[in-house]
Structures are given as C-alpha cells and as structure tokens.
Amino acid sequence: NAGVTQTPKFQVLKTGQSMTLQCAQDMNHNSMYWYRQDPGMGLRLIYYSASEGTTDKGEVPNGYNVSRLNKREFSLRLESAAPSQTSVYFCASSPTQGAYGYTFGSGTRLTVV
Amino acid sequence: AQSVTQLGSHVSVSEGALVLLRCNYSSSVPPYLFWYVQYPNQGLQLLLKYTSAATLVKGINGFEAEFKKSETSFHLTKPSAHMSDAAEYFCAVSDSGGYQKVTFGTGTKLQVIP
Numbered sequence: 178n179a180g181v182t183q184t185p186k187f188q189v190l191k192t193g194q195s196m197t198l199q200c201a202q203d204m205n206h207n208s209m210y211w212y213r214q215d216p217g218m219g220l221r222l223i224y225y226s227a228s229e230g231t232t233d234k235g236e237v238p239n240g241y242n243v244s245r246l247n248k249r250e251f252s253l254r255l256e257s258a259a260p261s262q263t264s265v266y267f268c269a270s271s272p273t274q275g276a277y278g279y280t281f282g283s284g285t286r287l288t289v290v
Numbered sequence: 291a292q293s294v295t296q297l298g299s300h301v302s303v304s305e306g307a308l309v310l311l312r313c314n315y316s317s318s319v320p321p322y323l324f325w326y327v328q329y330p331n332q333g334l335q336l337l338l339k340y341t342s343a344a345t346l347v348k349g350i351n352g353f354e355a356e357f358k359k360s361e362t363s364f365h366l367t368k369p370s371a372h373m374s375d376a377a378e379y380f381c382a383v384s385d386s387g388g389y390q391k392v393t394f395g396t397g398t399k400l401q402v403i404p
Contacts, residue, residue: 181333212394217299219380219396220334267333276322276341276384279392281333 179203183268183282190258190289198253198285200268208271209251210279211235211243213264220267226251227274258289292317294381296395304403309353309368311398313381316362323364324382324392325355334380340364351375376402 184199202209207228212220222235224243232243240262242254251270255262265286269279297312315321322341326334338349345357351374355366366379381395 217396220394222391269334274391276339278324278336278339279334281326281335283333284331 181268181270181280181282183266183285185285186283187286188288190255190287192259192289194258195254195256196258196287197255198266198268198287199250200252200282201250202268202270202280203249204270204272204280205248206270206272206280207248208274209245210269210271211241211251211253212267212269213237214267214284215264223253223266255287258287260289263287263289292321292383292385292391292393294383294393294395296379296381296398298398299396300399300401302401302403303371305373306370309366309371309375309400311366311379311381311400313355313364313366313395314362315364315381315383317383317385319385322384323355323357324384325349325353325364325366326380326382326394327351328378328380328397330377337366337379371400371402373402373404376400 181202210225211223221237226232226245229248244252268282271279295314324339325337328334338347340357348354353368378397378399380397384392
C-alpha cells in the first residue's frame, strides 16, 4: 500500500542549481498536486494537474515547472534554486478534483544555501 | 474566494480532557470541508470530511466535526485527548462547484500534557 511516493526525502542545493522532485501514485488517481509548506503559512499550492495531460498554475508557481509524465507521475522542477525556495514540498493526489480529499506523500525537505 | 481561519496556532490540553480546534470558513458557494492531521516529519492524513451529507461528521481516531452553516464553522472535537493526538491539524475548504480548488488553513499544533 505505497500510496504517494516522493523522492528524495532530503536535499541540499546551492543557489542557482537545478533539481527535480519526483512523485508517483499507485491509486489510479486522476488529479495530482504540488504544495509547499512553510512555518505559519500552511500549505500553498504550486502547480496542479487535474488530469493526465493537463497542468495549471497554483498560488505560488514562480520559479517552478512541472511535468505530468503519465497518470502515475508528476514531477516538480526548480530550474535555478533560490534560498526563498527552502521549504518542505508535498505531493498529493485525489481521484478527481477536490471533494474526495487528498492523499499526501511524506514530503521532501529542501534547503537552498 | 474561499478561505479558512484556524483560531489558535497552538492549543494545549491535558490528557483525558476535551479537544476543541476551531475552524471558520468563507465560501461563495456551499463548501466541502476537511480536517487533516500531520505528525512530525510526515505528510498530511485525512481525518474527516464534510461534503453536504450529515452535518456531524465522524472521522478516524475518535475525532468528529460539526458543520454549522449559520456560524460558518467546522470545529474539530474529541471527548478525551490521548498523548498520541499530539500533532498539527489543518482545516481545509473547497468549493462544491467548478474546479474545487482546496485552500488550507495555517494549522493548529496540539500539545497534550500528561
């Protein structure tokens, strides 16, 4: 019962480096999401994919790109990391949009120095 | 635009005491409402959800929440706190129509005192 799997769990980047956060779900969900969590700010939506083949910006998309590789996988890319992107990143999925509640991965803790 | 407000970023209760975590929402259409729990170094886990059926919703681990439209509230309660309930709790809202984008509150950390 894997659910939503995120890799890596921890990462330290230097300013200007790039990296891709991977997310895969095995529940045959249509919708997938990327959030960032910062102290005192709750979760903020970066990008989402309502269904395979579609992606849309969320609340804080600047500095990020995403790819919905197939129905299972949804990756988040930081092209040129900045210290402001230091955060915990969560991937989530749901059968369809919103009403069912989300299943979350265990997160990626990213530090940009 | 939809939003949620969680009153109190930190709540402390004694073991065995009532747990009450407050959540108020605003939404232009009938909402869907959720409570999630996050244990340290883990992702969020769905506790319960309201999707326009019964106004009193029962969730996992003995938690429940009541949807009160007149008060625009969806407070989370548990009659008797256990040490294992110490975690951060997030209220969330989505509109019942259109895209159904989910907006999360800023969270309430629950401390349970032995």
